Amino acid sequence: MTSHAVEGTHRPPRSVGDRVFPALVTAAGAVILVTLAGVALFLTYEGLPALTAKAADIPGADSFAAYVWPLLYGTLLASVLALLFAVPVSIGVALFISHFAPRRLASSLGYLVDLLAAVPSIIYGLWGIFFLAPRLVPLYDWLAGHLSWIPFFAGPASVTGRTILTAGFVLGVMVLPIMTSICREIFLQTPRLHEEAALALGATRWEMIRMTVFPYGRSGIVSGAMLALGRALGETIAVATILSVSNVVSLNLISSTNPGTIAANIALKFPEASGIEVNILIATGLVLFIVTFLVNFLARAIVGRRAEFSGAN
Amino acid sequence: MATQPPTSEPTTPKFTARLHSPQLPRWVPWALVAGAVAVGLALHLMVGWGWALTIVACWLGYVVVLVAVSGRVEGRRKAKDRLATSLVTTAFVLALLPLGSLLWQVVSNGLPAINSSFLNSSMRNVVGEGGGIFHALWGTLIVTSLAALMSIPIGLATGIYLVEYGNGRMARWITFLVDVMTGIPSIVAGLFAYALFVIFFGEGVRMGFGGAVALSVLMIPLVVRSTEEMLKLVPNELREASYALGVPKWRTIVKVVLPTAIAGIITGITIAIARVIGETAPLLIICGATDSVNFNPFDGRMMTLPVYIYSQYKNPGFPPEFGIERAWGAALVLTVIVMALNLVARLISYYFSPKTKA
Amino acid sequence: MAKSIDVSDLDIYYGDFLAVEGVTIPIAARSVTAFIGPSGCGKSTFLRSLNRMHEVIPGARVEGKILIDGADLYDPDVDPVEVRRQIGMVFQRPNPFPTMSIAENVLAGMRLNSRKLKKTEASEIVESSLRRANLWNEVKDRLTKPGSSLSGGQQQRLCIARAIAVQPQVLLMDEPCSALDPISTTAIEDLIHELREDYTIVIVTHNMQQAARVSETTAFFNLAGVGRPGHLIEYGPTTKIFTTPENPATEAYISGRFG
Structure with missing residues (x-):
């Protein structure tokens, strides 16, 4: 398995170490293959009974699809809201660090943004529920009062602030660092020659960025957003803490009846679940796994295509 | 002017004029910041606006005034550049606000709980x-x-x-x-x-x-x-x-x-x-x-x-x-x-x- | 200690690509042999085949024979790792191990092969190797400093000391001076002069004056075009190659008309 690696047509004698060591590290790689196969296999095995469960056994719905749909909707809605907040801000932050901040400060500022990623999600949850949510209530009141003709702000406004909009906002803060670091890296890779060519034509800094940095980094921005989306889809405990869930499908972002998310639903129900309910929750977990896998896969594919593209240059 | 003998005279001023396109003095943005802060304090203390509203309003005012002044003096392209710079900087501050407030909340709420029996x-x-x-x-x-x-x-x-x-x-x-x-x-x-x-x-x-x-x-x-x-x-x-x-x-x-x-x-x-x-x-x-x-x-x-x-x-x-x-x-x-x-x-x-x- | 090398009809492949074709050359013990030729002509590849270093690139293989004092280098029973212990190599860019001190760098060949050394023995090897590499006087007071704290020329001499500390029979040098300034280059060339007493030295160089200065035998490599294999055009005593070469291509290269 390992001898294909280096040596030529001859099979020279090799020391014991040179036979044992590659075998060891290859085995470690194999463990990863096995683990992932295990994840897929065990989740499927434990989740399968949910698909064939009797309607009476499924709480609040008459089929698994009907059970999982509002959750999937809520998951997607919260994640899209998160991206709406995170994408513009993180592009700005990345630009600030890569092209606007003083050179000497840039890396420390980047580190500061990375600290956002280090904060455990349960602490975001506490912050969201005790600090942010109450402070957003006046805003929701105002939105419900003045913009209620927009379905998103139909109201009545939640009095606790525990809405899907709050959850989306906190998720946005949480995925900000990932997207920022990817954008920052791509922006910094913009060929210096392109930038200098633009500046030499008399472009202002902003024109230079629009002429060189954005076209070069476009696919990076897209894949960064996808990876952030993947993270937002799977985020559990912050949502479970903040959101008051009532499993509805609704466009209303500021009311106290909100769709739940798959991950938060598992976290909320699992500790007390038993019997077929456990299988149902695991099956929803499998759905979440598949969705995040697809999103991440797409993101990597975009990055991969870009790598090939720029390699040819 | 035309009667003066030096030959290089007519070309030089034309070129220097191009190098010195009108530009806002460096103190202008800072003066605007100071002005915005002053107006903000006034709105908050005297009119009784909330903090959040005051800050958002003053920030908007700052950006609009800066871009308008720059557009007047320096032209559209420069004004756009200034707008972009303000927005990008704002994004950065916006990203750090949650971090700051979160750390502050954790420390101020958590510290009273910490003791050896905890x-x-x-x-x-x-x-x-x-x-x-x-x-x-x-x-x-x-x-x-x-x-x-x-x-x-x-x-x-x-x-x-x-x-x-x-x-x-x-x-x-x-x-x-x-x-x-x-x-x-x-x-x-x-x-x-x-x-x-x-x-x-x-x-x-x-x-x-x-x-x-x-x-x-x-x-x-x-x-x-x-x-x-x-x-x-x-x-x-x-x-x-x-x-x-x-x-x-x-x-x-x-x-x-x-x-x-x-x-x-x-x-x-x-x-x-x-x-x-x-x-x-x-x-x-x-x-x-x-x-x-x-x-x-x-x-x-x-x-x-x-x-x-x-x-x-x-x-x-x-x-x-x-x-x-x-x-x-x-x-x-x-x-x-x-x-x-x-x-x-x-x-x-x-x-x-x-x-x-x- | 020094050994002679006999190469006959050697082809070197990378996968399906034939890089060097049909090289036959005897290399005498205790002498300096220089390989010259234009870039990409396969002289470095050939040099690396002499201690089987080219094999670290996947898909590399050779056909033909290399005999070291009559023993087949590519015999299926030969362990390339053992080969490299006896045929040392110095690279284009100085590459001391950054995690090791100067003394540890010299002893690296032994330590990495976990040979147990007594303290006195170790310091003897350090001193004698550094003396041989003409570096002792410059570094004897800072042997525990990292190897990367030295200048480029000193680093390269440290690498030579590291190579000769394991007492190889042959020393291969792949453009050892191309990253160095003229003064450091002179120091290395002096060193090569002294080392020839004990070692068989093969040196690849782009610098024809250097080949003329340090070597007794010179071999000229050339290639017919991009993507074509490199060939050994001719070899002979250095004075003859540089004054009356037999092949017109050699003369053209030496007189600076191409390459």
């Missing part, structure tokens, strides 16, 4: 006041150490395999699957551990070791990635130098390549530990929650810090203030641990990286 007692038989995080601290220590014990060797060895030996189909598959693993939602990792252990231990299984397995699923790809990245930074010349001395490949890897990259690898591992030590969701699933100390990771529920915070918030007891205070206290302890790990990681990479070229 650190030294469990929640056994505590309903209202009192109690602490002793059991959760130990649980976090045990579960995270076990996860690190499993993830570091596997992740390190896989990283070595991918960089030093991997070519061909298997390596491509592993690279792909490590990418997939990086994207596994943490709750799914918890479900995986449950689905695995339920087969051996029956329904409703809860144990610390399961938590370690779940955390490993999250931690291994982080370790693989950082190992890979660091090993790729080791110049090939060093490997060749070692081969040329008649050193076998595996010894070259162990004694030359790894020592050169080790600071970076340890940094990566420390950051990975900091990442998984704050995970709540998988531990909630497979470790469960308990009020008592449990040192045995193979037997029954084991409390961990993040789950402790979550359950203190969900079931604060009576009266609830004490539970909420304990949640903040534990949040402060957890934040300090995570930040300390991050700091240690930075210091390691700063002090122990070999200086390759003089």
Whole structure:
């Protein structure tokens, strides 16, 4: 398995170490293959009974699809809201660090943004529920009062602030660092020659960025957003803490009846679940796994295509 | 003018005129900032606007005035540039606001809870006041150490395999699957551990070791990635130098390549530990929650810090203030641990990286 | 200690690509042989095939024979790792191990092969190797400092000391001076002069003056075009190659008309 690696047509004698060591590290790689196969296999095995469960056994719905749909909707809605907040801000932050901040400060500022990623999600949850949510209530009141003709702000406004909009906002803060670091890296890779060519034509800094940095980094921005989306889809405990869930499908972002998310639903129900309910929750977990896998896969594919593209240059 | 004798005179002023296009003096933006702050204070103190509204309004005013003035004096292109600069800077400040407010909340709410009995007692038989995080601290220590014990060797060895030996189909598959693993939602990792252990231990299984397995699923790809990245930074010349001395490949890897990259690898591992030590969701699933100390990771529920915070918030007891205070206290302890790990990681990479070229 | 090398009809492949074709050359013991030729003509590849270093690139293989004092270098029973212990190599860019001190760098060949050394023995080897590499006087007071703290020329001499500390029979040098300034280059060339007493030295160089200065035998490599294999055009005593070469291509290269 390992001898294909280096040596030529001859099979020279090799020391014991040179036979044992590659075998060891290859085995470690194999463990990863096995683990992932295990994840897929065990989740499927434990989740399968949910698909064939009797309607009476499924709480609040008459089929698994009907059970999982509002959750999937809520998951997607919260994640899209998160991206709406995170994408513009993180592009700005990345630009600030890569092209606007003083050179000497840039890396420390980047580190500061990375600290956002280090904060455990349960602490975001506490912050969201005790600090942010109450402070957003006046805003929701105002939105419900003045913009209620927009379905998103139909109201009545939640009095606790525990809405899907709050959850989306906190998720946005949480995925900000990932997207920022990817954008920052791509922006910094913009060929210096392109930038200098633009500046030499008399472009202002902003024109230079629009002429060189954005076209070069476009696919990076897209894949960064996808990876952030993947993270937002799977985020559990912050949502479970903040959101008051009532499993509805609704466009209303500021009311106290909100769709739940798959991950938060598992976290909320699992500790007390038993019997077929456990299988149902695991099956929803499998759905979440598949969705995040697809999103991440797409993101990597975009990055991969870009790598090939720029390699040819 | 035309009667003056010097010949170069007519061309020079024309050229200099182009070099000195009208420009706002450097103090203008700062003066505008000062003005905006003054107006803001006035609105807040005299008219009685709320803080948030005042700040948003003044910021908008600042940007609009600056862009308008710049457009007047410097032209459209410059004005656009100034607008972009303001927006980008705003984005940065906007990103740091949550960090600042979050850290402030954690410290100010958590500090009153911290005392020696909070650190030294469990929640056994505590309903209202009192109690602490002793059991959760130990649980976090045990579960995270076990996860690190499993993830570091596997992740390190896989990283070595991918960089030093991997070519061909298997390596491509592993690279792909490590990418997939990086994207596994943490709750799914918890479900995986449950689905695995339920087969051996029956329904409703809860144990610390399961938590370690779940955390490993999250931690291994982080370790693989950082190992890979660091090993790729080791110049090939060093490997060749070692081969040329008649050193076998595996010894070259162990004694030359790894020592050169080790600071970076340890940094990566420390950051990975900091990442998984704050995970709540998988531990909630497979470790469960308990009020008592449990040192045995193979037997029954084991409390961990993040789950402790979550359950203190969900079931604060009576009266609830004490539970909420304990949640903040534990949040402060957890934040300090995570930040300390991050700091240690930075210091390691700063002090122990070999200086390759003089 | 020094050994002679006999190469006959050697082809070197990378996968399906034939890099060097049909090389036949005897290399005498205790002499300096220089390989010259334009970039990409395969002289470095050929040099690396002499201690089987080219094999670290996947898919590399050779056909033909290389005999070291009559023993077949590519015999299936030969361990390339053992080969490299006896045929040392110095590279284009100085590459001391950044994690090791100057002394540890010199001892690297032994330490990495986990040979147990007594303290006195170790310091003897360090001193004698560094003396041989003309570096002792410059570094004897800072042997515990990292190897990367030295200047480029000193680093390269440290690498030579590291190579000769394991007492090889042949020393291969792949453009050892191309990354160095003229003064350091002179120091290395002086060193090569002294080392020839004990070692068989093969040096690849882009610098024809250097070949003329340091070598007794010179071999000229050339290639017919990009993507074509490199060939050994001719070899002979250095004075003859540089004054009356037989092949017109050699003369053209030496007189600077191409390459």
